[in-house]
């Protein structure tokens with residue numbers, strides 16, 4: 237595999253997931269070239285070895301051991317021309333939001349607190365304050381079953397925290413956004429205000445992967461969990477945050493099992509009380 241990129245055998249993934257689960261994988265490979273990525277996937281498919289693409293690991297629950305290849309993309313190009321910006325899939329969304337605001341470009345300021353990559357955020361349709369990346373995307377360069385393609389948002393469907401790109405196992409390589417011109421000071425103020433709200437309402441002092449469950453239509457998952465009396469409930473090293481009940485935090489060396497058991501516990505309790513089936517927003521990797 238070395239011909240495709242830097243490989244680490246039996247690698248620790250603790251620093252590659254925001255829950256800081258002390259997970260390991262058989263191989264971790266860093267890929268900085270889209271053709272090498274295509275060749276690697278072709279090779280892994282031929283030898284029937286499982287893999288997954290890792291962004292910033294901020295929306296996933298890793299297993300304690302992944303018996304396959306974890307592919308960490310290092311695709312970071314950045315081009316800006318007037319109001320149009322093209323970035324690689326590994327570019328951090330919060331960095332992009334801050335840079336565009338400094339360029340007096342409006343449209344991405346809501347994304348300043350999201351600790352994911354552009355690729356992970358496009359594939360999962362990251363959103364906040366009812367804003368998402370989708371209306372801003374002009375085109376995406378993707379790898380679709382071994383074929384390099386350029387697509388637009390007309391080529392797939394998306395809904396709240398979901399895209400069919402994900403179902404179709406499409407890999408994002410680059411994204412091009414078109415933003416509006418804006419007032420830098422006003423946009424910086426929006427970021428400041430939203431950061432203050434996040435710091436005040438989210439347990440950012442602990443490792444987590446953001447909201448655990450999607451908000452059911454007409455409800456807030458956090459409120460349902462809080463009203464079920466679950467704030468502060470702990471299983472192993474994983475705890476339901478006292479600050480925001482839709483966050484599970486890694487309080488002390490939480491394992492993947494601790495987090496998954498706590499998720500099951502929450503779902504059962506909320507279902508018992510409200511008859512509502514909470515749907516996971518985070519993705520369990522097996």
Ligand SMILES: Cc1cc2nc3c(=O)[nH]c(=O)nc-3n(C[C@H](O)[C@H](O)[C@H](O)COP(=O)(O)OP(=O)(O)OC[C@H]3O[C@@H](n4cnc5c(N)ncnc54)[C@H](O)[C@@H]3O)c2cc1C
Pocket residue numbers: 254288289290291292293294295296309325326349350351352353354355356357358359360361362363364406407408409438440444445446447519
């Ligand atoms: C404190 C905190 C706050 C958060 N706030 C928000 C918020 O306000 N709104 C929100 O939507 N989310 C939020 N999140 C969740 C998370 O940051 C986002 O969902 C983010 O978009 C995930 O990106 P990632 O790069 O970390 O993806 P990962 O977690 O690494 O991966 C998620 C999925 O995307 C796939 N993937 C990653 N890169 C690619 C690629 N290039 N091509 C194809 N598939 C890929 C992975 O295989 C996996 O299936 C928050 C998380 C934290 C920890």
